[in-house]
Amino acid sequence: TEMVYIFLKNWGVKQGKEYNGFSEIQVNSCSRCGICINTCQLNTSCNINDTQPVYFLRRLRNREEYAQQAEDCLMCGRCENSCPVGINLNAIRQSKRPDILRVTKDTYAYVPQPEVKPAKVAYFAGCMSHLTPGIIKSMQQIFEKAKADYTFIDEQAGVCCGRPLALSGNWKAAQVVMDKNLQMIDASQADILVTSCPICYKTFKEDYLLNIKVMHHTEYIDMLIQEGQLKVNALDLKTVFHNPCELGRGCGVVDAPESVLKQVSRKIPTAYDGKKSLCCGGSLANTAIDSTQKTKISSDTVKAYAAYQPDVIVTACPLCKKTLGKTSPEIPVKDIAELVAEA
Incomplete structure (x- = not known):
């Protein structure tokens, strides 16, 4: 076979x-x-x-x-x-997860369709980035420093990208959410869609069938630095990089975050670099384990990266940042965009 x-x-x-x-x-x-x-x-x-x-x-x-x-x-x-x-x-x-239609086209009727100004770059923060506003603030600073022509399409109102529904097996419900987001993306008339969340990134790339370039913010920042649109100074910090599951293994984005981190810090190589990265434990996909078990996974992951004695544990996902941050009382956990904004 x-x-x-x-x-x-x-x-x-x-x-x-x-x-x-x-x-x-x-x-x-x-x-x-x-x-x-x-x-x-x-x-x-x-x-x-x-x-x-x-x-x-x-x-x-x-x-x-x-x-x-x-x-x-x-x-x-x-x-x-x-x-x-x-x-x-x-x-x-x-x-093999049941596809039960719990969401209809009227579910998100209460969410107003925001007015989206046309721009070359559309930024979609996503649910988890709105719960970690430091990432959004850093990205806005980066856009402004690079003098980017961008529009923040879900700044005032928006819905989930649909990935959590899809992970639970509810593809039909996810499509309802995706259709609503497509209206905002189309209204932006952008050439590039940038997102800070690897969960959103994977969904936009694979399930939305967009005709524009989709970039995770690590790829976009790397492009800005390489093209000279964003100048950064190396910070005097030792860092390790936790590559989010959906970004590294899920989408094969390995080189861009490594390149950016080496530009802004003293990046320490680890046994968990690239596609060997550990899961933060905050996965939206597992509906069987409880919060105590998820915390145990997160704690073990933090210990594995902390063994390299970094000044900062860096990730590139708002969910990973929140999850790892809760179990890392001694070593700060930051998103790569926050480090770039500092630099």
């Missing part, structure tokens, strides 16, 4: 949003090597050892009950990144 899977994958067949024949081939291609068990932070931090892909896929093969395993996953992608067969583990698990 694995040989058939490799052939189909190389031929360009991809896993869609629904469980289908290609999904079945992948499920039966699992070699039961167990590498996913060791890479899973639910196992190492919470001693949850029955939900990893090797067990979940076995339940699917054997036509056994799998609801608990489908829900109990951080969707961080560490298992998928280490799978020697290259199975689309997150997508298969997501396809």
Whole structure:
């Protein structure tokens, strides 16, 4: 089965949003090597050892009950990144979550459609950035320093990008949210859409089918520095970088944040750089574990990065910043945009 899977994958067949024949081939291609068990932070931090892909896929093969395993996953992608067969583990698990339409086109009728002024760059902060206003303030400072022609499309009002609904399996509901956001994006007439949230970034890139360039703020800042539009000075700080799951493993954005961080600080290399990054524990995808278990994952992640004795733990996600910040009382946790604004 694995040989058939490799052939189909190389031929360009991809896993869609629904469980289908290609999904079945992948499920039966699992070699039961167990590498996913060791890479899973639910196992190492919470001693949850029955939900990893090797067990979940076995339940699917054997036509056994799998609801608990489908829900109990951080969707961080560490298992998928280490799978020697290259199975689309997150997508298969997501396809097995029930698609229940809890949201209709009238759900967000109370949210006024903001007036969006046209500009070359549209900035979408997203829900979590609005809950971490330091990131927004830093991005506004960066836009102004670079003299960018930008419009802040969800400054006064907006709705979620739709990713949390999609992660829970509710694709139809997510589409309702996405349609509302598309109106704002189209009204901006922008050439580039910049977002500070990797969750929004992945959704805009993969699910919105936009005709404009989508950039995470690390990519945009890197571009500004490389093109000489933004001048920065290196701060006298030792930093380690926590690459958010959706940014590094989820979208393959590794070089841009590394480049920016090296420009503004003394970046310390770690065993968790790039796609080997640890999950912060604040995942919106896991609906099975409680807050105590999530805090344990976050605490273990902070300890792993703190072992390198940095002055600052830097991330590039508002959710990661909030999650790691709660369990890092001694070492400050900052978003990369905040560090750039200081520089």
